[in-house]
Amino acid sequence: MTARTRSFNEVLLSVENISLSFGGVKALSDISFDIAKGEIRAIIGPNGAGKSSMLNCINGFYHPQEGAITYKGVRRSQMRPHEAAEQGIARTFQNIALFRGMSTLDNIMTGRNLRMKTGLFWQALHVGPAAREEIEHRQAVEKIIDFLEIQHIRKVPVGQLPYGLQKRVELGRALAAQPELLLLDEPMAGMNIEEKQDMCRFVLDVNDEFGTTICLIEHDMGVVMDISDRVVVLDYGKKIGDGVPDEIKNNQAVIDAYLGVSH
Amino acid sequence: MFYREAGQFKVSYAADQAVFPIAQDRIAMLALLLIAFLVVPFVASEYVYRAVLIPVVILSLAAIGLNVLMGYCGQVSLGSGAFMAVGAYAAYNFAIRLPFLNPFVCILLGGFVAAGVGIAFGVPSLRIKGFYLACATLAAQFFADWAFLRIKWFTNYTPSGSINAPPLEILGVDLSSPTANYIVCLVFTVVLAIATKNIVRGHIGRQWMAIRDMDIAAEIIGVQPMYAKLTAFAVSSFLIGVAGGLWAFVYLGSWEPAAFSIDRSFQLMFMIIIGGLGSILGSVLGAAFIVLLPIFLNQALPPFGALFGWRISTATVSHFEAMIFGALIIFFLIVEPHGLARLWSVAKEKLRLWPFPH
Amino acid sequence: MGFFLEVLIGGLLAGVLYSLVALGFVLIFKASGVFNFAQGAMVLTAALALVRTLDIAQKEWHWPFWLALVAGFLFAAFVMAIIAWASERLVLRKLVNQEGIILFMATIGMTFFIEGLAQTVFGADVYPLNIGLPKEPIFILESVFDGGILVNELDIWAAVIAGLLVAGLALFFQRTRIGRALRAVADDHAAAQSVGIPLNQIWFIVWLVAGLVALAAGAVWGSKLGVQFSLTLLALKALPVLILGGFTSVPGAIIGGLIIGAGEKLAEVFLGPMMGGGIEIWFAYVLALLFLLVRPQGLFGERIIERV
Numbered sequence: 001m002t003a004r005t006r007s008f009n010e011v012l013l014s015v016e017n018i019s020l021s022f023g024g025v026k027a028l029s030d031i032s033f034d035i036a037k038g039e040i041r042a043i044i045g046p047n048g049a050g051k052s053s054m055l056n057c058i059n060g061f062y063h064p065q066e067g068a069i070t071y072k073g074v075r076r077s078q079m080r081p082h083e084a085a086e087q088g089i090a091r092t093f094q095n096i097a098l099f100r101g102m103s104t105l106d107n108i109m110t111g112r113n114l115r116m117k118t119g120l121f122w123q124a125l126h127v128g129p130a131a132r133e134e135i136e137h138r139q140a141v142e143k144i145i146d147f148l149e150i151q152h153i154r155k156v157p158v159g160q161l162p163y164g165l166q167k168r169v170e171l172g173r174a175l176a177a178q179p180e181l182l183l184l185d186e187p188m189a190g191m192n193i194e195e196k197q198d199m200c201r202f203v204l205d206v207n208d209e210f211g212t213t214i215c216l217i218e219h220d221m222g223v224v225m226d227i228s229d230r231v232v233v234l235d236y237g238k239k240i241g242d243g244v245p246d247e248i249k250n251n252q253a254v255i256d257a258y259l260g261v262s263h
Numbered sequence: 264m265f266y267r268e269a270g271q272f273k274v275s276y277a278a279d280q281a282v283f284p285i286a287q288d289r290i291a292m293l294a295l296l297l298i299a300f301l302v303v304p305f306v307a308s309e310y311v312y313r314a315v316l317i318p319v320v321i322l323s324l325a326a327i328g329l330n331v332l333m334g335y336c337g338q339v340s341l342g343s344g345a346f347m348a349v350g351a352y353a354a355y356n357f358a359i360r361l362p363f364l365n366p367f368v369c370i371l372l373g374g375f376v377a378a379g380v381g382i383a384f385g386v387p388s389l390r391i392k393g394f395y396l397a398c399a400t401l402a403a404q405f406f407a408d409w410a411f412l413r414i415k416w417f418t419n420y421t422p423s424g425s426i427n428a429p430p431l432e433i434l435g436v437d438l439s440s441p442t443a444n445y446i447v448c449l450v451f452t453v454v455l456a457i458a459t460k461n462i463v464r465g466h467i468g469r470q471w472m473a474i475r476d477m478d479i480a481a482e483i484i485g486v487q488p489m490y491a492k493l494t495a496f497a498v499s500s501f502l503i504g505v506a507g508g509l510w511a512f513v514y515l516g517s518w519e520p521a522a523f524s525i526d527r528s529f530q531l532m533f534m535i536i537i538g539g540l541g542s543i544l545g546s547v548l549g550a551a552f553i554v555l556l557p558i559f560l561n562q563a564l565p566p567f568g569a570l571f572g573w574r575i576s577t578a579t580v581s582h583f584e585a586m587i588f589g590a591l592i593i594f595f596l597i598v599e600p601h602g603l604a605r606l607w608s609v610a611k612e613k614l615r616l617w618p619f620p621h
Numbered sequence: 622m623g624f625f626l627e628v629l630i631g632g633l634l635a636g637v638l639y640s641l642v643a644l645g646f647v648l649i650f651k652a653s654g655v656f657n658f659a660q661g662a663m664v665l666t667a668a669l670a671l672v673r674t675l676d677i678a679q680k681e682w683h684w685p686f687w688l689a690l691v692a693g694f695l696f697a698a699f700v701m702a703i704i705a706w707a708s709e710r711l712v713l714r715k716l717v718n719q720e721g722i723i724l725f726m727a728t729i730g731m732t733f734f735i736e737g738l739a740q741t742v743f744g745a746d747v748y749p750l751n752i753g754l755p756k757e758p759i760f761i762l763e764s765v766f767d768g769g770i771l772v773n774e775l776d777i778w779a780a781v782i783a784g785l786l787v788a789g790l791a792l793f794f795q796r797t798r799i800g801r802a803l804r805a806v807a808d809d810h811a812a813a814q815s816v817g818i819p820l821n822q823i824w825f826i827v828w829l830v831a832g833l834v835a836l837a838a839g840a841v842w843g844s845k846l847g848v849q850f851s852l853t854l855l856a857l858k859a860l861p862v863l864i865l866g867g868f869t870s871v872p873g874a875i876i877g878g879l880i881i882g883a884g885e886k887l888a889e890v891f892l893g894p895m896m897g898g899g900i901e902i903w904f905a906y907v908l909a910l911l912f913l914l915v916r917p918q919g920l921f922g923e924r925i926i927e928r929v
Contacts, residue, residue, distance in 0.1 A: 059483060085485030097480035099473050101541065109466070110473050114485040116466040120494060123468075126461035131277070134465060138276045173484060339722055387910060391917050394656045394725050398860045399913065402906030413897035525857075529729070536726060578745055582737040589734030596727045597715045 006229055008036035011070075012181060012213050013058065018067035020053055027053040028064065031239050033232045035181070040207055040214045042224045044248075045234035046257060051217045052094055054234065055183045058215070059091055060084040071181075086114060090179035092170045094186045094217075100159035104169050107158055108144060111176025112137045144172050148202060164195040171202060175210075182206065184216035188223060196220065200227055225249065233257070266614045282460055299449060304442045312441035314558060317448055319551045321509045324452040326534040326546035327459055328502030333532070334540035335463055336495035337475025338388050342400035343503050343531045345407035348523035350377040350504025351511035352417050358429045359419055366429045367447070370508030377504020378497040385496030389489055392478075404525050411520040425519045428512040444513050451509060455502055460543050462498065471495050472541075503531075533588055537595055539604030548603040557584050627770045628890045629883055634776035636882020637783045638845075641838040642859040643866065643874040644786065645831040650868045651807045652827040653713065654721060658728040661856020662735040663704060663832055668839030668848040669743040670697040672750045690752060694836070701832025704735065709824045736853060745850065750843035754778050779841045786837055787875060790830075794871075799826060807869075861909035867919025876920065881905045 014034035020027045028050045035041045043051045056062040058069060060079040068077050071087065090111070099107050116137060122130040145151055148168050153161060158169055167187060174182055187203065188196045204227055206212050218224050224231060225245040233241035233248060235257040241248050248254055266287050273279040283289040307316060329343045354373030358366055384403040388396050411417050418426050431438040431447070438447055462468050470491040473481035482488055511518050530553060538549020560580055568575035599605055642664060649657040674696045678689035712727055755774045794800040805813040806823050814820050842852055862881050866873025885908075889901045912919075 061479070061483060081479075081483045082485050082487050085483065091483060093480065097477050097483075099476035099480070101476050102469070102472050106469055106472070110469045110481075110486070111484055113466050113470055113473075118466075120462065120467060120498065123462045123465040124458035126465065130461075130465060134280065135276050137466075138280065142276075177485065337722075339725070387914060391913050393722050395864065395913060395917065397725065398864055398906070399910050401857065401860065402903060402910045405903040405906055409899055409902050413899055415897075529733075532726070532729070579741060582741045582745070585733040585737030586741070587737075589730045589732065589737060592730030592733070593712055593727050596719075596723055596730065597712075600723065 006039070008039050008229070010037040011035070012037040013069065013071045015054075015058070016068050016070065018054075018057055018064045018069070020050075020057060020062055020064040026237050028057070028234075028237045031067075031234070031237075033239065033242055035213060035215055036230075037213055038207075038211055039229040040203070040216065040227055042228035042231045043215065043217045043234060044219070044221070044224055044231060045240075048236075049234040050237040051234055052185055053237075055091065055185055055215070055217065058084075059089050059183060085177065088177075088180035089183065090174040090177045090181075091183035092167070092174050092185055092187060094189065096163075096166045096170055098158045098166055098170055098173070101157065103155050103157055104150060104161070104172075105141065105145070105154045107169055108141045108172045108176045109137065111173040112141065114177060141176055144175050147175075147205070148172050164191055167191070167195075167199070168202070171199075175206065175212075178210070180213060182212050182214045184214060184218075186217050186219065188218060188220055196223060203227060266611070266617075268615070280464070282464070296453065300446070304446065307442075307445070309441050312445050315554060316445050317441070317514050318554045319547075320445065320448040320452050321506050321514055322531070322534065322554060323547040323550040324448075324455060324509070325503050325506035325531055326538065326550045327452075327456055327543055328499045328504075328506060329531045330535045330538075330540065330542070330546045331459060331463070331471070331502065332495050332499035334535055334542065334545075335468060335475060336471040336492060336499075337478075338385075338492060338495065339393065339397040340400040340499075341397050341525070341528050341532070342384065342403035342407075344523045344525055344527035345400075345404045346377045346381055346500045346503040347507030347510060347527060348407045348411055348520065349380045349500075350374055350507030351518070351523065352411055353377065353504070354508035354512060355426055355428065356417065356419075362429075365433060366431055366512055367433065369429075370451075370505055370512060373508040374501045374505035377507065378501040381496040381500025381504075382493050385493050385500075388492050388496070401525075404528055408520055408524060411523075423519075425517055427517040428515070431513065448509050448513055451505060455505065456543055456547075459498070459502065463543070467491075467494060475541075533592060535602075536592055537602055539602030540600065542601065542604035544607070545602050545604030548607070552603065553588075556587065557581075560584055560587070623770060625887075627772075628886050630770060630772055631776070632883035632886030633879050634772065634780055634882070635886065636879040637776070637780045637875075638838070638842060638878075639855070639858055639862050639882055640875045640878025641779070641783050641786070641834065641841065642855050643862040643878055644783075644790070644871065645834040645838070646859055646863055647866075647868065647871055647874045648790070648827055648831045648834065652803050653806070653810075653824050654724070655713065655728060656721065656725045656868070657831065658725060658856070659708075659731040659735055660831065660835060660859065661853040662732045662739070663701065663835035664839045664842065664855060665848075665850065665852045666704065666735055666739040666743075666839075667697045667701055667832065667836035668750065668843040668852060669739050669748070670700040671752075671836065671840060672748040672843060672848045673743045675750070675752070676748065686753070693752075694840075697836050697839075698833060701836055702829055705825055705828035705832050708828055709821060713824055714821060732853075732856075736850075740850070747847045747849040748843075749847045750840070752840055752844055754841075754844050756844070775841075775845055779845075782837060782841060783875070786834065787871060790834075790871060793830075799823075803827060858905060861905040863919070864909040865912055865920060867921040870919070870921035873919060873921035881908070884908055 011034045016032050018031045019029050031054065043054060045051050053062060057064050060081045060083060063078045068075050099110065102110070116133055118130040118133050122128060145154060148171065150165065150168055150172065153165060158166055161169065171187065184203070188199050191199065200223060203214060203216070207214055216228070228245060230242070230244055231248045232239060233251070233254045240253040240257055241251045243251070268285045271286055273284065278284065283292060303316065325343065325347060329340060332338050332340050350373040353376035354369040357364055357369040357372050384400060387399045391399060412424060418424055438444065463471070470481070470486045473486050474488060474491045478488060481491070507523065511522070515522060534549035534553045535546055537552055538547070539545025560583060561577070564580050564583060565575045595602055642660060645660045645663065646657060649655055671693045674693040675689050678684040678692050679686065684692070708731060712731060716724055716727055755778070758771055758773050760771055794803060802813070802818045802823055805818055806820060810820055839848070839852065842855060846852070862874060862877040865880055866877025885901050885904050888904045893900050
């Protein structure tokens with residue numbers, strides 16, 4: 001597969017001059033880039049470059065000291081993580097963050113919690129609206145389970161699953177929210193070739209079938225160059241490159257960062 | 264042999280999501296309920312009611328309440344005795360200030376008051392976790408101990424601080440016999456247990472468990488920690504408050520603040536650790552175990568000691584009891600954190616395959 | 622003014638005693654991340670072992686006081702060593718890598734076990750304890766205030782003992798090889814283990830030191846109130862102290878103890894009458910709770926940064 005060349009015009013999210021520091025440590029300084037609606041956008045960079053911090057800013061877990069984020073035309077400087085979720089931003093984590101005591105099915109059902117509205121009273125009776133709602137969402141979740149090919153582990157507590165499947169369940173949980181913007185933090189880390197191929201297929205299918213915009217962090221350059229539309233490169237909390245995969249491959253600053261030219 | 268699910272196909276999601284998806288479980292549960300409601304009243308003696316059945320039934324309800332908070336939502340509470348007290352005293356105050364209300368309505372209202380107080384003491388859980396929260400709930404415990412002893416309005420200015428429950432009746436039918444006491448408590452516990460089971464298997468229950476398993480991830484996928492934690496505190500305190508009302512009105516009849524001391528909080532916590540964190544069935548098993556063990560020890564230890572020429576006093580028996588509880592807690596935490604409920608499901612799993620090992 | 626000072630000093634001195642109990646918590650929390658609820662039970666057990674040996678040695682064996690005292694302390698220390706060994710071997714080692722809250726509940730189990738065992742073995746009455754500390758109330762600052770300020774000499778001794786203990790512990794932590802190993806374990810026990818620090822041994826030592834601190838607390842509290850079951854309630858009083866001071870800070874335990882001790886006595890005397898009295902029971906908790914809302918990590922605790 002070669003790099004895809006698609007064009008996008010509508011900007012879904014743009015990051016303007018974001019700076020974030022912890023005490024004296026600067027994690028991000030003056031970062032700006034945008035994510036177009038419908039594209040697959042990759043963030044790459046050496047370890048400690050600030051990639052995860054960037055995602056954490058986008059979904060409201062960290063609050064940058066400077067700069068603003070414009071999402072769907074609304075400019076904001078701060079929001080709570082669950083507000084981000086309500087506005088259609090879902091994500092997965094570098095170190096899997098599943099609910100270990102719950103089954104695969106329950107984990108993915110939790111992804112739909114924002115769409116489930118019945119209150120305590122109906123829940124306690126479990127008839128009428130509560131029961132109907134439960135079945136409705138179960139159907140939606142079963143579609144995701146089929147899509148990710150994890151029918152056989154539906155009722156298994158996720159703590160007992162192997163790593164690769166846990167990653168898949170986590171993707172399922174994020175998809176269950178039917179997000180507009182999906183943030184994937186190293187979705188293929190620690191996987192073998194076969195698992196990586198599966199995961200790439202899922203990411204591309206999500207993008208194609210549901211039209212979900214995807215922003216992902218990944219270390220495997222082969223994968224990044226193959227599946228992403230545009231790439232942004234961070235190093236030591238600064239942006240050193242931004243463009244389509246071919247440009248990035250030939251960008252001297254990026255090559256230096258990866259090969260380790262002394263600063 | 265007879266515990267087989269072969270041939271039972273689920274054709275709808277509703278069937279798959281049932282509380283007891285396997286027919287044999289449904290039948291067994293139904294049989295158990297029938298026995299509890301229809302057979303027990305004809306065989307139990309007054310002693311069995313007072314010493315075993317009524318305490319087990321009421322404390323099961325309280326344990327279910329604590330399990331909602333600790334087992335499902337992962338918020339440690341050492342203040343359940345306080346919420347029982349709030350339920351009991353609130354029910355009492357409804358009963359004396361609004362005498363036209365039925366005592367059981369008062370108990371339910373007491374549960375709602377307990378839920379409110381639970382929410383108030385749950386607010387710190389939004390900022391603090393783990394044993395910090397445990398300390399905060401301890402504050403609730405000590406505050407309640409003090410308030411019901413010193414603020415005379417709560418006890419309607421009775422000089423001794425000891426208060427009496429109103430007579431128990433529904434529509435003129437007297438319910439003061441042990442059998443009636445038992446049935447009433449059983450109705451409360453069964454109905455509320457089913458309601459709780461429904462909540463924990465629905466989306467609110469999943470939110471609680473998400474908070475328990477990984478609160479940060481839960482928030483990022485859109486669970487509102489405030490809503491999830493406070494509903495858990497409210498539901499938990501409601502159940503514990505109703506249990507407190509039943510304990511005071513039905514079991515004790517007249518009581519003092521000491522009836523809901525910190526010892527009660529520890530007792531409830533032991534019930535759910537031994538019975539199984541995050542399990543409704545486990546709460547009931549744990550309550551039964553904790554009520555029965557001291558009775559057993561009191562019967563068994565003195566004769567056992569006599570065999571060796573020791574005289575074992577009741578004080579010694581209570582020390583033994585503490586040691587055994589302590590050891591059991593450690594044992595269950597190390598070996599089987601999901602308690603008796605998990606042992607039960609392992610046994611069922613074995614039974615499904617029997618006589619084959621796999 | 623004189624009365625206010627008298628209450629304040631009484632409170633501060635009582636606070637020192639809370640600090641003594643809180644110190645034991647801090648030591649174990651620092652080194653093993655365990656919130657040891659059993660600290661109160663350890664105080665009771667140590668005091669019981671001490672007072673019973675003292676009684677028997679004096680009354681039945683007719684040993685001189687000083688010899689009985691030495692024997693009592695040695696025996697109590699031995700009992701603490703057994704508890705330290707057993708909790709490391711039978712509980713901590715089996716629960717390594719579990720969540721803090723599981724360990725916390727396990728120590729509640731230990732509390733019940735130790736209390737039951739200690740009372741079965743040593744008896745469950747109230748035993749007056751005399752270890753030679755003076756108990757006379759004395760008046761100080763008589764030249765400044767009319768009638769002076771009444772303080773209990775025992776409390777002053779308790780403060781001296783607490784001060785010496787803290788100084789000793791600080792030296793132990795900062796200056797000895799074991800102390801350095803302890804700090805390493807506290808920071809990251811997997812990493813400490815990988816550089817060859819024997820984890821189990823370190824845990825044993827920490828629990829032993831906490832046991833000895835419990836012994837000191839038990840001896841002082843026992844002299845003051847008599848050795849009895851209610852000593853375990855002291856452990857509960859130490860919790861608000863910890864919340865104020867932070868769970869990992871030795872100076873925090875001391876200052877937290879002083880604040881709680883003084884605050885509680887002042888509140889009881891000046892606010893109590895307005896609220897029906899007896900507010901000492903919960904005042905410390907509510908104070909700590911309010912404090913938690915403002916500063917969750919305590920006065921001297923480390924700031925918590927959450928990561929995903």
